Amino acid sequence: MHYLSTRGGDEKLSFEEAILQGLAPNGGLYIPAQVPELPENWENDWANLPFDQLSYEITKLFVPASEIPPNDLKLLINRSYSTFRHSSRTPITQVDSHRFILELFHGPTFAFKDVALQFLGNLFEYFLNRRNARKSANDARDKLTIVGATSGDTGSAAIYGVRGKQDISIFILHPKNRVSPIQEAQMTTVLDSNVHNCAVKGTFDDCQDIVKSLFSDKPFNDKHKLGAVNSINWARILSQITYYFYSYLQAKKQTPAHSHIQFVVPTGNFGDILAGFYAKKLGLPSQPMVIATNANDILTRFWRTGVYEKHDSSQHVQAQDSAVEAAQGSSDGKQAVGGVKATLSPAMDILVSSNFERLLWYIVLESMVDGDQLAASRQVNEWMNELKLHGRFQVPQAALNVARRDFTATSVSDEETTQTIKQYFSHPRPGYSSYTVDPHTAVGLKAAADVGCNNNTYQICLATAHAAKFSEAVENALNDEASFNFQRDVLPTEFHGLMDKPRRVIDVNGIAPELTKEVIESKATEEVSQQNVGI
Numbered sequence: 199m200h201y202l203s204t205r206g207g208d209e210k211l212s213f214e215e216a217i218l219q220g221l222a223p224n225g226g227l228y229i230p231a232q233v234p235e236l237p238e239n240w241e242n243d244w245a246n247l248p249f250d251q252l253s254y255e256i257t258k259l260f261v262p263a264s265e266i267p268p269n270d271l272k273l274l275i276n277r278s279y280s281t282f283r284h285s286s287r288t289p290i291t292q293v294d295s296h297r298f299i300l301e302l303f304h305g306p307t308f309a310f311k312d313v314a315l316q317f318l319g320n321l322f323e324y325f326l327n328r329r330n331a332r333k334s335a336n337d338a339r340d341k342l343t344i345v346g347a348t349s350g351d352t353g354s355a356a357i358y359g360v361r362g363k364q365d366i367s368i369f370i371l372h373p374k375n376r377v378s379p380i381q382e383a384q385m386t387t388v389l390d391s392n393v394h395n396c397a398v399k400g401t402f403d404d405c406q407d408i409v410k411s412l413f414s415d416k417p418f419n420d421k422h423k424l425g426a427v428n429s430i431n432w433a434r435i436l437s438q439i440t441y442y443f444y445s446y447l448q449a450k451k452q453t454p455a456h457s458h459i460q461f462v463v464p465t466g467n468f469g470d471i472l473a474g475f476y477a478k479k480l481g482l483p484s485q486p487m488v489i490a491t492n493a494n495d496i497l498t499r500f501w502r503t504g505v506y507e508k509h510d511s512s513q514h515v516q517a518q519d520s521a522v523e524a525a526q527g528s529s530d531g532k533q534a535v536g537g538v539k540a541t542l543s544p545a546m547d548i549l550v551s552s553n554f555e556r557l558l559w560y561i562v563l564e565s566m567v568d569g570d571q572l573a574a575s576r577q578v579n580e581w582m583n584e585l586k587l588h589g590r591f592q593v594p595q596a597a598l599n600v601a602r603r604d605f606t607a608t609s610v611s612d613e614e615t616t617q618t619i620k621q622y623f624s625h626p627r628p629g630y631s632s633y634t635v636d637p638h639t640a641v642g643l644k645a646a647a648d649v650g651c652n653n654n655t656y657q658i659c660l661a662t663a664h665a666a667k668f669s670e671a672v673e674n675a676l677n678d679e680a681s682f683n684f685q686r687d688v689l690p691t692e693f694h695g696l697m698d699k700p701r702r703v704i705d706v707n708g709i710a711p712e713l714t715k716e717v718i719e720s721k722a723t724e725e726v727s728q729q730n731v732g733i
């Protein structure tokens with residue numbers, strides 16, 4: 199098993215190289231050279247495996263034993279999920295005769311990103327330990343400096359993934375005063391000496407631009423060995439495949455024989471649902487998966503038209519709307535920046551979906567007569583260039599047909615999101631309990647209802663965050679429900695007192711990349727001098 203870039207070239211990377219590199223030098227994303235085969239009797243053999251063991255069975259298909267010996271891989275996986283609060287790690291709950299919620303929020307930061315980032319943090323540590331163990335005492339140790347931008351969820355999950363780990367330091371840039379108070383507190387109250395939160399005077403896009411410019415600064419990158427934790431990292435996709443199989447196997451026990459399963463996924467950067475796509479390619483039986491987007495609906499538009507386009511050129515009214523929003527600032531103080539609309543489900547507020555490129559590679563390959571991998575990469579390369587130059591590209595009908603075979607897409611408004619939160623809390627289906635959903639999960643539930651399902655099909659809707667993480671949207675939706683009490687019903691004990699804990703944060707007073715570089719340089723020097731005096 200080796201890894202190659204979606205944009206071609208003769209790179210053939212090991213798993214370790216693909217994970218440590220993150221992004222290919224030609225701008226492409228790493229994908230496995232082939233999709234492995236499942237063991238023949240997987241459905242029986244895996245039916246009763248606990249989550250961690252199932253994760254091992256799936257992960258080892260993509261990671262040769264010569265790279266990570268089986269026992270090491272098992273330990274690494276167990277360690278990653280021992281931090282979860284639920285013994286099933288990702289349990290399902292039935293909320294309707296034909297609908298389950300897959301709870302992905304039982305990790306340390308209460309969002310689905312923990313599933314991947316707990317694993318990725320341990321992988322980084324494993325690879326570094328192994329490299330350093332081979333060195334003699336006088337050699338400089340291999341280190342990794344993780345740099346990432348966040349509008350909320352990625353930052354805290356990444357910080358919890360690597361806090362306290364040797365030879366790794368992490369710098370997370372967030373736009374100052376523009377992330378939710380709970381998310382800011384989750385990040386900045388982690389006081390481990392290898393964790394550095396940078397509050398940048400600017401927007402999320404400014405933070406992302408700074409990160410990009412650090413990564414492309416070769417001397418700086420070579421010196422600090424930058425590592426990526428965003429969802430372009432293959433390990434994030436890989437580790438998410440498990441919960442598709444796990445929830446499928448659980449749901450099958452609770453539904454009639456010969457029933458069908460359909461996954462519904464609240465989607466932003468296409469990382470979560472791409473794992474579902476790999477599950478399906480491996481052989482997991484699933485109806486076309488539902489891509490649920492908010493008003494930032496580039497994916498829904500693509501599935502409708504075959505055009506992948508940053509700005510919706512068919513709707514000038516919307517463009518005006520976002521200009522007005524940008525001028526006024528939206529209700530929660532965020533602004534529509536560069537065409538991104540600020541919604542109640544902020545973790546899905548994107549202009550383009552970075553992982554869509556991986557799917558594109560497969561749909562091109564499968565739609566070509568006699569297509570080969572190199573031809574697919576050439577085509578993807580061409581389209582990504584078009585996107586960069588003109589903000590759009592269009593795929594031929596054959597490719598769109600392949601995309602529609604595996605997915606359907608639908609977009610949900612803020613109004614509908616609020617209504618759905620209300621519905622699941624106030625009007626549960628007869629025989630089912632009231633359930634408080636977060637706004638992202640609500641987008642998925644509404645999309646599930648819109649798509650509908652027949653008697654023989656059961657939907658599994660991914661719950662990507664705990665309701666307490668997005669308290670504003672949840673409280674606003676439910677504040678006129680007499681029986682609703684946020685503190686009592688929603689707030690987990692882990693969040694009690696969070697806002698009052700001591701914090702550590704570095705102010706970065708501008709968007710020039712030099713300012714962030716200075717911070718990283720000075721912290722790196724500090725860490726070296728601490729080591730020299732043996733602290």
Ligand SMILES: *Cc1c(COP(=O)(O)O)cnc(C)c1O
Binds near residue numbers: 309471545
């Ligand atoms: C990141 C995130 C999403 C979007 O996931 P993608 O992998 O980017 O599609 C949805 N919901 C929540 C709560 C998230 O944190």
